[in-house]
Amino acid sequence: MRFINITFVILLFFIKSSLSYADTMIVPAAPKIKASSYLVMDFNSGKLLVEENSEQRLPPASLTKMMTIYVVSSELANGKISLEDEVLVSEKAWRTPGSRMFIEVGKKVKLDDLLHGVIIQSGNDASVALAEYISGAEDVFADLMNQHAKRLGMDNTHFVNSTGLPDENHYTTASDLAKLARAMINDFPAEYELHKVKEFTFNKIKQHNRNKLLWRDRSVDGIKTGHTEEAGYCLVASAARDGMRLISVVMGTDGVNARAKASQALLNYGFRFYETHKLYNSGELITSVKIWKADVEALNLGVENDIYVTVPRGQYDKLEPVVELDNQIIAPVNNGDQKGILNVMLNKESVVSVPLLALESVSEGSILNKLKDEVRLLFE
Numbered sequence: 270m271r272f273i274n275i276t277f278v279i280l281l282f283f284i285k286s287s288l289s290y291a292d293t294m295i296v297p298a299a300p301k302i303k304a305s306s307y308l309v310m311d312f313n314s315g316k317l318l319v320e321e322n323s324e325q326r327l328p329p330a331s332l333t334k335m336m337t338i339y340v341v342s343s344e345l346a347n348g349k350i351s352l353e354d355e356v357l358v359s360e361k362a363w364r365t366p367g368s369r370m371f372i373e374v375g376k377k378v379k380l381d382d383l384l385h386g387v388i389i390q391s392g393n394d395a396s397v398a399l400a401e402y403i404s405g406a407e408d409v410f411a412d413l414m415n416q417h418a419k420r421l422g423m424d425n426t427h428f429v430n431s432t433g434l435p436d437e438n439h440y441t442t443a444s445d446l447a448k449l450a451r452a453m454i455n456d457f458p459a460e461y462e463l464h465k466v467k468e469f470t471f472n473k474i475k476q477h478n479r480n481k482l483l484w485r486d487r488s489v490d491g492i493k494t495g496h497t498e499e500a501g502y503c504l505v506a507s508a509a510r511d512g513m514r515l516i517s518v519v520m521g522t523d524g525v526n527a528r529a530k531a532s533q534a535l536l537n538y539g540f541r542f543y544e545t546h547k548l549y550n551s552g553e554l555i556t557s558v559k560i561w562k563a564d565v566e567a568l569n570l571g572v573e574n575d576i577y578v579t580v581p582r583g584q585y586d587k588l589e590p591v592v593e594l595d596n597q598i599i600a601p602v603n604n605g606d607q608k609g610i611l612n613v614m615l616n617k618e619s620v621v622s623v624p625l626l627a628l629e630s631v632s633e634g635s636i637l638n639k640l641k642d643e644v645r646l647l648f649e
Contacts, residue, residue: 295581296542296543296581297542299318299319299535299538300319300534300535300538302321302519302522302531302534302535303522303523303527303531304321304501304519304520304521304522304527304528304531305322305325305327305501305520305521306321306322306323306325306327306442306443306518306519306520306521307319307320307321307322307323307443307517307518307519307520307531307535308320308321308323308443308444308447308517308518308535309515309516309517309518309535309536309538309539310447310451310515310516310517310518311513311514311515311516311539311543311545311577311579312451312454312507312514312515312516313513313514313545313547313575313577313579314545314577314578314579314621315451316578316579318515318538318539318542318543318579319535319538319539320443320444322443323442323443323444323447323518324425324442324443324444325442325443326425326440326441326442327440327441327442327443327500327520327521328433328435328439328440328497328499328500329433329439329440329441329446329495329500329503329520330433330495330496330497330499330500330503331367331368331391331393331432331433331493331494331495331496331503332433332441332446332493332494332495332503332505332520333428333430333431333432333433333439333441333495334387334388334391334396334431334432334433334493334495335446335449335450335453335492335493335505336414336417336418336428336449337387337396337399337400337410337414337431337432338384338387338388338453338460339417339449339452339453339456339457340403340410340413340414340417341384341387341399341403341460342453342456342457342460343417343456343457344403345457345460346456346457349403350380350402350403351380352379352380352381352384353379353380353381354379354380354402355377355378355379355380356377356378356379356380356383356398356399356402357375357376357377357402358372358373358374358375358376358377358378358394358398359374359397359398359401360374361397361401361407362374362394362395362397362398362401363394365393365394365396365397365432365434366393366434367393367432367434368390368391368392368393369390369392369393369394369395370382370383370386370387370390370392370394370395370469370471370472370474370476371392371394371471371472371474372386372392372394372395372398372471372472373472378395378398380399380402382471383395383398383399384399384460384463385463385466385469385471386469386471387399388460388463388464388466388493389463389466389467389468389469389476389478390469390471390476390478391479391493391494391495393432393434396431396432397431397432399431400431407430407431408429408430410431411428411429411430411431414428414431415427415428418445418449421448421449421452422448423441423445423448423449424445425440425441425442425444425445426440426441426442426445427439427440427441428441433495433497433500434497435497435498435499435500443518443519443520446505446518446520447505447516447518450491450492450505450507450516450518451516453492454491454507454514461490461491461492462490464480464490464491464492464493465483465489465490465491466478467483467484479494479525480492480493480494480504480506480529481525481526481529482504482506482508482529482532482533485529485533486508486533486536488508488509488510488536489506489507489508489536490507490508490509491505491506491507492505492506492507492516493505494528496525500520500521501520501521501522501523502521502522502523502524502525502527502528503519503520503521503522503528504517504518504519504522504528504529504531504532505517505518505519506519506532506536508536508540510540512545513540513543513544513545515536515539515540517532517535517536517539519531519532519535541582542581542582543579543580543581543582544579544580544581544582544585545577545578545579546577546578546580546585547575547576547577548576548577548578548588548590548613548621549571549572549575549576549611550575551571551572551573551574551575552571552572552573552628553571553572554569554570554571554628555570555571555572555590555592555611555625556570556592556594556609556625557569557570558570558594558598558608558609559598560598560599560600560602560631561597561598561599561600561645561646562599562600562633562634562638562639562643563600563601563631563632563633563634563638564632564634564635564638565631565634568598568602568608568627568629568631569627569628569629570594570608570609570625570626570627570628571625571626571628572611572623572624572625572626573605573623573624573626574623576611576613576621576623578613578620578621580615580620584615587615587616588613588614588615588620589613589614589615590611590612590613590614591611591612591613591614592609592610592611592612592625593609593610593611593612594608594609594625595608595609597646597649600631600632600633600634601630601631601632601633602627602630602631603627603630604627604628604629604630605626605627606626606627607624607625607626608625608626608627609624609625610622610623610624610625611623611624611625
């Protein structure tokens with residue numbers, strides 16, 4: 270009998286230990302990367318999983334071409350240019366040093382080919398040709414790039430050219446590049462698809478995409494490499510696995526393999542130890558609240574945008590939504606007015622906090638209803 274009791278006690282101990290272990294968020298330290306600046310971010314939630322010097326201004330080299338492509342994609346979406354347009358190659362474009370797609374001065378090249386040349390071959394000549402076609406001159410195009418950067422919240426970025434050739438006034442940050450990557454993927458999915466193409470042949474010259482991860486990891490589908498003496502070897506990468514997409518930015522490594530290895534380590538770490546879930550849809554009813562002096566009893570509240578959350582793996586079931594509502598909501602209320610806050614908590618800490626907005630407009634009620642509620646409010 271004594272033996273049975275001891276066994277029972279031991280069994281309870283192991284059960285309790287197992288439950289305690291399951292309740293613990295075990296996330297190891299992120300891999301150490303030999304780079305000037307780096308990060309890994311979840312695409313949907315925007316949560317930074319790893320970052321080091323992500324706000325440091327650095328030369329971006331050919332990562333600049335991400336914005337060049339973003340501007341071109343925007344012009345295509347607005348109908349100002351077409352993939353079938355014939356672009357006349359200027360002498361400046363032809364003479365631009367660095368990586369090339371080997372366009373020839375004085376000849377016309379289809380805009381679609383130039384787009385491929387920038388994305389896949391990282392052609393400086395193609396970048397300048399596109400910049401001149403869209404804006405007349407590359408410096409004017411750079412101003413357009415800066416306007417888009419400002420709109421996207423890239424506050425520590427300034428462009429002076431379309432290629433990334435060195436200039437002391439040409440800089441960005443890992444954080445800003447992650448913002449740009451999210452915008453590229455979200456706003457222009459058709460153009461983003463080109464970033465996973467491994468090779469492109471133009472003028473009988475075949476060149477391969479410099480992003481080695483396209484060959485090493487099937488989940489990777491972009492985005493851009495860069496290299497100059499000033500910038501070192503850089504890579505912005507993105508990968509999607511099991512419905513979760515991550516973006517990594519690595520700047521200032523010491524070699525082609527180093528930037529690929531560092532990016533792979535960051536992506537693997539993020540996918541291994543974190544998970545992302547969609548909690549609410551844009552416009553979805555979250556809660557209803559009493560509204561006074563109206564002809565209806567309740568006001569429906571929701572969120573403006575889709576809400577995603579990124580948490581350590583195994584912690585999703587522990588998320589707890591907490592709603593904070595304004596006191597005494599009184600008609601009239603306009604659609605979109607903020608009337609509360611939604612906090613999503615994990616272990617008593619907020620992981621997401623967003624405004625709760627009115628999902629419809631509610632006008633003032635009848636004179637009788639307003640008088641009734643006026644009396645009721647005296648006792649509230």
